[in-house]
Amino acid sequence: MPEFAKRMDYMxxxxxxxxxxxxxxxxxxxxxxxxxAPATEALPAETIRKIAAEVLSPDKRGREALQYGxxxxxxxxxxxxxxxxxxxxDIPADPEDVLIVNGGLETMNLLCQVFIDPGDVILxxxxxxxxCVEIFEMFQxxxxxxxxDEHGLVIEDVxxxxxxxxxxxxYVIPTFQNPTGKTLPADRxxxxxxxxxxxxxxxxxxxxxxxxxxxxxALKPIKAYDRTGHTVYANSLSKIFSPGSRLGYVYADRAxxxxxxxxxxxxNSHTSMVPQILCAEFFAxxxxxxxxxxxxxxxxxxxxxxxxxxxxxxxxxxxxxxPDGGLxxxxxxxxxxxxxxxxxxxxxxxxxxxxxxxxFAGSAGEGKxxxxxxxxNVSPEKIDEGMRRLGALIKSKL
Amino acid sequence: MPEFAKRMDYMxxxxxxxxxxxxxxxxxxxxxxxxxAPATEALPAETIRKIAAEVLSPDKRGREALQYGxxxxxxxxxxxxxxxxxxxxDIPADPEDVLIVNGGLETMNLLCQVFIDPGDVILxxxxxxxxCVEIFEMFQxxxxxxxxDEHGLVIEDVxxxxxxxxxxxxYVIPTFQNPTGKTLPADRxxxxxxxxxxxxxxxxxxxxxxxxxxxxxALKPIKAYDRTGHTVYANSLSKIFSPGSRLGYVYADRAxxxxxxxxxxxxNSHTSMVPQILCAEFFAxxxxxxxxxxxxxxxxxxxxxxxxxxxxxxxxxxxxxxPDGGLxxxxxxxxxxxxxxxxxxxxxxxxxxxxxxxxFAGSAGEGKxxxxxxxxNVSPEKIDEGMRRLGALIKSKL
Numbered sequence: 001m002p003e004f005a006k007r008m009d010y011m012x013x014x015x016x017x018x019x020x021x022x023x024x025x026x027x028x029x030x031x032x033x034x035x036x037a038p039a040t041e042a043l044p045a046e047t048i049r050k051i052a053a054e055v056l057s058p059d060k061r062g063r064e065a066l067q068y069g070x071x072x073x074x075x076x077x078x079x080x081x082x083x084x085x086x087x088x089x090d091i092p093a094d095p096e097d098v099l100i101v102n103g104g105l106e107t108m109n110l111l112c113q114v115f116i117d118p119g120d121v122i123l124x125x126x127x128x129x130x131x132c133v134e135i136f137e138m139f140q141x142x143x144x145x146x147x148x149d150e151h152g153l154v155i156e157d158v159x160x161x162x163x164x165x166x167x168x169x170x171y172v173i174p175t176f177q178n179p180t181g182k183t184l185p186a187d188r189x190x191x192x193x194x195x196x197x198x199x200x201x202x203x204x205x206x207x208x209x210x211x212x213x214x215x216x217x218a219l220k221p222i223k224a225y226d227r228t229g230h231t232v233y234a235n236s237l238s239k240i241f242s243p244g245s246r247l248g249y250v251y252a253d254r255a256x257x258x259x260x261x262x263x264x265x266x267x268n269s270h271t272s273m274v275p276q277i278l279c280a281e282f283f284a285x286x287x288x289x290x291x292x293x294x295x296x297x298x299x300x301x302x303x304x305x306x307x308x309x310x311x312x313x314x315x316x317x318x319x320x321x322x323p324d325g326g327l328x329x330x331x332x333x334x335x336x337x338x339x340x341x342x343x344x345x346x347x348x349x350x351x352x353x354x355x356x357x358x359x360f361a362g363s364a365g366e367g368k369x370x371x372x373x374x375x376x377n378v379s380p381e382k383i384d385e386g387m388r389r390l391g392a393l394i395k396s397k398l
Numbered sequence: 399m400p401e402f403a404k405r406m407d408y409m410x411x412x413x414x415x416x417x418x419x420x421x422x423x424x425x426x427x428x429x430x431x432x433x434x435a436p437a438t439e440a441l442p443a444e445t446i447r448k449i450a451a452e453v454l455s456p457d458k459r460g461r462e463a464l465q466y467g468x469x470x471x472x473x474x475x476x477x478x479x480x481x482x483x484x485x486x487x488d489i490p491a492d493p494e495d496v497l498i499v500n501g502g503l504e505t506m507n508l509l510c511q512v513f514i515d516p517g518d519v520i521l522x523x524x525x526x527x528x529x530c531v532e533i534f535e536m537f538q539x540x541x542x543x544x545x546x547d548e549h550g551l552v553i554e555d556v557x558x559x560x561x562x563x564x565x566x567x568x569y570v571i572p573t574f575q576n577p578t579g580k581t582l583p584a585d586r587x588x589x590x591x592x593x594x595x596x597x598x599x600x601x602x603x604x605x606x607x608x609x610x611x612x613x614x615x616a617l618k619p620i621k622a623y624d625r626t627g628h629t630v631y632a633n634s635l636s637k638i639f640s641p642g643s644r645l646g647y648v649y650a651d652r653a654x655x656x657x658x659x660x661x662x663x664x665x666n667s668h669t670s671m672v673p674q675i676l677c678a679e680f681f682a683x684x685x686x687x688x689x690x691x692x693x694x695x696x697x698x699x700x701x702x703x704x705x706x707x708x709x710x711x712x713x714x715x716x717x718x719x720x721p722d723g724g725l726x727x728x729x730x731x732x733x734x735x736x737x738x739x740x741x742x743x744x745x746x747x748x749x750x751x752x753x754x755x756x757x758f759a760g761s762a763g764e765g766k767x768x769x770x771x772x773x774x775n776v777s778p779e780k781i782d783e784g785m786r787r788l789g790a791l792i793k794s795k796l
Contacts (some may be wrong), residue, residue: 045460053451060444066640242464244671268500273642
């Protein structure tokens with residue numbers, strides 16, 4: 001067989017981690033706090049069925065849904081994104097500068113196509129979302145982790161590392177971060193946008209959890225502070241509509257959108273039409289608002305159940321993040337428990353989580369005693385039972 | 399703004415051509431032989447509507463359709479691909495070695511991720527599908543055109559160029575080729591597979607038009623002759639199911655599929671679930687066979703109408719391909735008409751086609767007097783009228 005491309009070597013480590021994430025959790029008796037899915041029960045299946053039964057007829061939008069569509073995405077959906085998702089968050093966007101992608105993550109891939117040559121540096125949070133590190137490594141970018149504290153990215157460290165490494169991009173999930181659940185405060189958002197402008201660096205703001213807020217006040221996106229077009233705003237419809245539909249969007253400066261258009265064309269021509277049309281009709285018919293309320297209510301209960309279970313079952317000295325929204329909390333264990341090793345034993349206790357070490361870019365030993373705990377797709381009863389099991393396992397190691 | 403990646407320069411020429419293809423044809427009075435869409439009337443909209451109305455309910459497959467799915471694609475659809483599309487074409491495939499992609503073209507992108515480093519050579523047909531050249535150039539591959547005759551690729555020239563350029567891949571559309579409509583004979587298919595094995599080169603067989611045969615006997619795919627795993631079989635569900643659904647598949651050696659899995663994960667996680675499930679149910683419920691028959695009948699009538707219109711309206715000395723299937727014919731004009739220049743005037747005649755020059759990789763002046771004519775999405779009446787207009791324009795230039 002001919003040799004594989006160099007990028008395949010480069011991404012081998014993160015790819016193995018990701019394969020692990022997607023693979024392991026198939027035992028129905030195991031309570032899994034892995035994954036990153038929203039509550040399956042909350043998915044608007046019956047609404048979508050009804051919409052499909054009507055709009056897919058040949059005399060409505062059936063033929064549009066099945067024929068080739070525009071590279072940038074269905075115009076109606078781009079208008080909805082601009083009007084209902086961007087404008088209320090202080091981003092006044094022209095729908096022409098919105099591009100619909102095949103799931104939120106595709107934006108990271110396309111933006112790398114547009115900006116990243118092998119060896120270019122991308123600054124990321126420590127810890128950050130491992131799936132994006134896999135993407136960055138496929139483009140042979142060098143990922144450098146930046147310090148975080150209890151509020152997220154430490155801006156002074158970002159500036160220091162911009163000066164030292166001259167990165168092309170800073171990748172940040174400012175709201176209910178994956179994996180930690182932390183939210184970056186307003187003043188740091190403003191400073192980060194300014195750093196992008198000052199040092200001519202792309203700030204890639206990935207904001208898929210924003211609408212899933214259960215407590216506290218909404219904060220403006222970094223993009224709302226951007227005055228020079230250096231911030232690119234990436235978001236997903238996975239959490240607020242449906243993950244399986246693979247719908248996301250990116251809003252950026254016109255010059256960047258034009259290049260993203262070419263990269264999208266050369267990746268898969270355009271995003272699937274059927275889900276775009278079903279999603280647009282879902283918003284246009286006014287289902288979104290009540291759906292989001294229900295979604296947040298369900299996830300809030302689960303967040304609360306998880307926080308209560310932490311108090312109840314975790315040994316003294318354990319630290320965890322209280323997330324104001326999203327799907328995750330980040331747990332730091334006392335003693336010197338290695339959560340990667342512990343995971344094997346967790347299988348016997350019929351409970352699963354994601355070990356912390358995988359979330360650090362090119363690290364040596366960081367996050368060894370940490371775990372990402374997702375509560376989005378686990379019922380409150382199972383959260384209690386699963387955390388009881390996990391607590392017992394951890395206590396047996398101390 | 400930070401500098402764009404080098405690949406964006408590299409692909410600038412083909413990207414501009416593609417943007418032209420997607421852009422121009424919006425005037426409803428223009429009869430367009432551009433595009434590459436199958437007949438809109440033949441799309442199975444009502445069937446899909448009925449399937450959706452049933453299977454998307456929460457107690458059937460609604461939640462599966464909306465939740466995250468497997469990277470490789472829905473198992474049922476991979477089994478259908480293996481059983482109903484590969485096996486009847488002499489490719490006995492394990493569904494585990496089939497990966498579902500977001501439209502047939504995504505395979506070319508993913509295979510480049512897996513195999514192509516900047517500077518690697520890909521041999522292509524002269525002419526070839528310009529959209530794939532755009533993809534190859536995004537990966538900074540060097541595309542070298544190989545000679546074709548009335549039956550397609552000249553195998554001796556491919557072998558010569560393998561020896562001269564040591565390519566990573568040979569890209570070929572063997573059946574009803576895009577843009578020419580030509581079909582590669584069996585003996586050349588067998589030889590091409592053997593060249594892949596002998597010289598350790600990937601033969602990338604792109605076969606999206608195979609099932610749209612209107613005359614003549616079906617030929618085995620190149621992959622059916624492959625004994626060493628060097629041929630990768632790429633196909634699309636765009637023509638036989640629906641282009642807008644963006645569904646395609648790739649069948650390859652296990653070692654390649656494993657790498658494609660990683661590349662797919664780092665591109666967009668997985669293909670949208672709703673279209674995968676609707677497509678799988680479409681096949682599983684037995685709609686496909688009658689649909690394909692109807693599709694071929696409609697397109698056969700159009701092919702015949704196009705061939706009759708060529709005879710009727712084209713000036714003496716014009717050459718064109720009689721395609722046994724697919725969507726295209728390739729026309730070579732007499733005299734020294736430049737079809738790129740002519741296209742501007744064609745707008746006044748309210749007719750459009752795609753100029754030939756764009757289909758040659760890195761060429762100087764090849765195909766200047768040629769055009770790709772697509773008859774798939776034009777009614778027989780409009781084919782006659784459009785070709786009358788085009789013939790009149792061409793004759794006015796001689």
